[in-house]
Amino acid sequence: MDNKFPGKDVSVSDLKDKFPLVAKKHKNHYSSFEIAGVKFGPKNLVTFAGPNMVESESLIMDIAKNVKKIGANFLRGGAFKPLTFPYRSKKYYETREKGIEWLAKAKQKYKIPIITEIMEEKFIPLVSEVTDIIQIGSRNMQNYPFLTACAKSQKPIMLKRHYGSSLRDWLGAAEYLLFEGNKKIILCERGVSVPHTHRSTSRFLLDLQVIPAAKELTHLPIVSDPSHATFWRPWVESMTYASVSAGADGVMLEVHPKPSQAAVDPLQPINYSEFKKIFSKIKKIKKLLNDK
Numbered sequence: 544m545d546n547k548f549p550g551k552d553v554s555v556s557d558l559k560d561k562f563p564l565v566a567k568k569h570k571n572h573y574s575s576f577e578i579a580g581v582k583f584g585p586k587n588l589v590t591f592a593g594p595n596m597v598e599s600e601s602l603i604m605d606i607a608k609n610v611k612k613i614g615a616n617f618l619r620g621g622a623f624k625p626l627t628f629p630y631r632s633k634k635y636y637e638t639r640e641k642g643i644e645w646l647a648k649a650k651q652k653y654k655i656p657i658i659t660e661i662m663e664e665k666f667i668p669l670v671s672e673v674t675d676i677i678q679i680g681s682r683n684m685q686n687y688p689f690l691t692a693c694a695k696s697q698k699p700i701m702l703k704r705h706y707g708s709s710l711r712d713w714l715g716a717a718e719y720l721l722f723e724g725n726k727k728i729i730l731c732e733r734g735v736s737v738p739h740t741h742r743s744t745s746r747f748l749l750d751l752q753v754i755p756a757a758k759e760l761t762h763l764p765i766v767s768d769p770s771h772a773t774f775w776r777p778w779v780e781s782m783t784y785a786s787v788s789a790g791a792d793g794v795m796l797e798v799h800p801k802p803s804q805a806a807v808d809p810l811q812p813i814n815y816s817e818f819k820k821i822f823s824k825i826k827k828i829k830k831l832l833n834d835k
């Protein structure tokens with residue numbers, strides 16, 4: 544017990560035995576790297592913005608234009624979507640491969656790099672042609688052969704935390720990625736499942752504490768996704784500020800021109816003016832925290 548970090552499920556020996564590549568080598572060890580000209584690392588704050596699902600060419604073009612103008616570093620948007628239930632809208636079937644083409648057009652026209660999810664190994668070559676970062680969704684966090692296949696592509700990867708996973712399991716999954724020699728790995732906290740008791744406020748709970756906890760152990764950058772965590776637009780703003788205050792190296796926000804009309808998860812996206820306001824405030828918060 545006494546060789547464990549306080550309040551965590553990670554022991555001191557885990558650092559060298561279980562995830563030597565993910566573990567920090569010294570207290571101030573933080574990875575710095577660039578993806579598509581965007582700097583990741585201490586003191587930087589990277590913003591990912593876009594719809595849950597790409598939906599249509601005109602939608603992704605409009606969103607790319609607006610989030611780029613506001614200052615987002617990456618355009619997010621799912622073409623291949625993990626959905627909780629098997630009942631799918633027409634848009635879902637239209638999006639898939641076409642969605643990747645639309646993302647490519649948006650990237651080219653608005654000069655904004657892309658992050659999009661891959662769910663199946665067979666799509667790694669197709670999606671890698673367009674995306675700058677492969678998103679591994681929470682549901683695939685512990686799909687080890689898939690992690691290895693994505694890592695072998697040598698594309699940068701964002702590894703979302705499974706909503707039932709401990710910090711130890713999350714870092715173990717990240718170790719699989721680094722193990723393949725892939726160095727541009729980003730972690731993303733997206734909310735954990737909470738038991739449905741009178742104490743739960745929502746489907747997921749943003750685990751703010753995992754940000755400083757992870758930063759004690761790993762040199763990898765950590766992004767927060769308050770959209771998926773809160774699942775509820777009115778809470779996204781404050782939880783974004785809280786994430787940056789907790790030390791997040793970036794935020795991922797769902798942005799849609801008409802949030803209530805989003806094809807997937809319409810309760811969680813923010814609109815352009817909300818994104819603009821949040822964007823300018825998080826830059827100020829980060830600056831305040833960086834000032835000595």
Ligand code: PEP
Nearest residue numbers: 621680681682703733771
């Ligand atoms: C997403 O970002 O679109 C997504 C599906 O997220 P998660 O894997 O965290 O549910």
Ligand code: MN
Nearest residue numbers: 595771807808
């Ligand atoms: Mn989603």
